[in-house]
Amino acid sequence: MTASExxxxxxxxxxxxxxxxxxxxAKSLAGNGADAEDIVQEACLRALTALETQQVEKxxxxxxxxxxNAALTFLSRRAPPSPADVGDLERDGRLSxxxxxxxxxxxxxxxxxSSALRGALAELPLALRETLLMRAVHGLSxxxxxxxxxxxxxxxxxxxxxxxxxxxxxxxxxx
Amino acid sequence: MTEADDKALRLHAALxxxxxxxxxLAFERACAEDPAxxxxxxxxxxxxxxxxxxxxxxxxxxxLRARMAALGAPQRRRFWSAPPRALAASLxxxxxxxxxxALLRPAxxxxxxxxxxxxxxxxxxxxxxxxxxxxxxxxxxWLATRAPLAVAAVDLASxxxxxxxxxxxALDGRIAPTLVYRRREHRIExxxxxxxxxxxxxxxxxxxxxxxxxxxxDFDRSYVAVTDLPETELADFVAAxxxxxxxxxxxPRAK
Numbered sequence: 001m002t003a004s005e006x007x008x009x010x011x012x013x014x015x016x017x018x019x020x021x022x023x024x025x026a027k028s029l030a031g032n033g034a035d036a037e038d039i040v041q042e043a044c045l046r047a048l049t050a051l052e053t054q055q056v057e058k059x060x061x062x063x064x065x066x067x068x069n070a071a072l073t074f075l076s077r078r079a080p081p082s083p084a085d086v087g088d089l090e091r092d093g094r095l096s097x098x099x100x101x102x103x104x105x106x107x108x109x110x111x112x113x114s115s116a117l118r119g120a121l122a123e124l125p126l127a128l129r130e131t132l133l134m135r136a137v138h139g140l141s142x143x144x145x146x147x148x149x150x151x152x153x154x155x156x157x158x159x160x161x162x163x164x165x166x167x168x169x170x171x172x173x174x175x
Numbered sequence: 176m177t178e179a180d181d182k183a184l185r186l187h188a189a190l191x192x193x194x195x196x197x198x199x200l201a202f203e204r205a206c207a208e209d210p211a212x213x214x215x216x217x218x219x220x221x222x223x224x225x226x227x228x229x230x231x232x233x234x235x236x237x238x239l240r241a242r243m244a245a246l247g248a249p250q251r252r253r254f255w256s257a258p259p260r261a262l263a264a265s266l267x268x269x270x271x272x273x274x275x276x277a278l279l280r281p282a283x284x285x286x287x288x289x290x291x292x293x294x295x296x297x298x299x300x301x302x303x304x305x306x307x308x309x310x311x312x313x314x315x316x317w318l319a320t321r322a323p324l325a326v327a328a329v330d331l332a333s334x335x336x337x338x339x340x341x342x343x344x345a346l347d348g349r350i351a352p353t354l355v356y357r358r359r360e361h362r363i364e365x366x367x368x369x370x371x372x373x374x375x376x377x378x379x380x381x382x383x384x385x386x387x388x389x390x391x392x393d394f395d396r397s398y399v400a401v402t403d404l405p406e407t408e409l410a411d412f413v414a415a416x417x418x419x420x421x422x423x424x425x426x427p428r429a430k
Contacts, residue, residue: 005249012247013299019243023235037239044243057301114229121230135191136226142193157184164187168222 003048010051015044018063021138025064028133029071031122035078043070061140065148068130075126113171120170124163131156132163186212190219284381286399287390289346290366291383293353294401297342303362304340304355314341314354322352326367329419331356336363336412356412363402363412370396378413380406389413393420 003011022043027036043066056062121129130149134140146153188194189202206213235243297303306317315328318341330338336356344351344366353366370392378391387409389400400416402409 003246008247008249009295010299012244013296016244016247019235019240020232023239024230024232027233028230033236037236040235040239041242044246048246113225117225117229121226132226133230136223137230137232142188142191157187158180160191161183161187164219164222167226168218171222171225 004052007048007051010056011044011048014051014056014059015047015063018060019044021060022063022067025067025130025133025138026071028121028137029068029126029130030075030078035074039067039071039074042074043067046070058144060138061144061148064134064138064140068134068148072126116170117167120167124166127151128159128163128166131159132167135160186216186219189216190223286346286368287381287388287401288383290344290364290399290401291386291388293344294362294364294386294403295384297364298362298403303342303364305342307340309338309340311338314338317341318343318352318354322350322367326352326354327420327423328354329416329423331412331415331419334411334415334419336415358404358408358412361402361404363400363404363409365398365400365416368397368399370394378410380409391417393417 019040023036023040026039026043027033030036030039043063046066046069047063050066121132124132127149131145131151134145134148135142140148142153142156145151145156149156151159185194185198185202189199194202206216234240306314308314309332311328311330315326318326318328321343326341328338328341332338336358339355339357339362341352341354344353346366346368349368351366351368353364356363356365378389381388381390385403387402387404387406389409391398391413398416400409400413402412404412
């Protein structure tokens, strides 16, 4: 399929600015960068097709909704979970030894906290995870999240409360 | 829903900025009365902070970005092929208007292209003005504090082109005040530029990507108007705009 000039123009204006957000959400949902790339590519193709006929009011929420839907399709086809890729392991400090330095200890604690949080996040059920990420990391409003996940606003709110309670426990145990 | 649940959800709504002013006020009051609630709020805030640090928005890999950007790139026309064509057109037009061989400054088409792009961007993005008002006495000082040129914010409502506001464009390092007028559901955007070359009474019109562009100048500055209106209506607009600017200069302190 060849996209029209108009769709391409809209795509550049509407979708591309939110590519990082889409990639980050996809990576958090899929659990690794390689799958996230496949998801983002699929999401972009869907976006391009949709933009042939559609005007977008809230580009960020729209792009994240498409990405989320592409991720769900992708994950339902993917059988076993892929392991975290090397980049993630490096960031967590699991592959490279922490450099010694004046604030090495503080960094280690922070890395520890972050990696504990990421672990807890990865274990959350998908519905809680996507809701929390859309709110806390991507800054979508309750209403936008409700539209993106096809859930009532009340459900979005209770999912947020449950997700945060789960993460709080992890942090509480570490402190 | 129990009352305790309700209270917990209100706590999260406060954290997410989803309470209205009255709700926020009530919540702050409740926090002042109940230290446990305030402590819970502070704790949730710190979890949220930690989460944002742990799962930040990270840049998409460069090869992915490049591939996706290619999806949106124009198909046939290469970036460089258009300006020479436009240049040729404006040279031709110059010759046609009979400049007697004197090679007058051909209007730099980069400005026109950039302004057409800006027009397109605001059309897609939906935000065409930084200051949205039909009152030229508001638009003019707003632009005057941000742009080096004194703007000719003229009122053309009587000619059928109501002012809807103004914005500032940055063109090749120059700050250019832009006025936005409306006709029906269409827009006309007029950008003022410092005069380059000699002033010309003629109105040079051109067309980029389906948008009509007119360029003209008076004794100390150039104007570029971009619109999605038909060419005839753009001509009406330019005539009305020039007349209004000229009239305003005749009686500078009348208002």
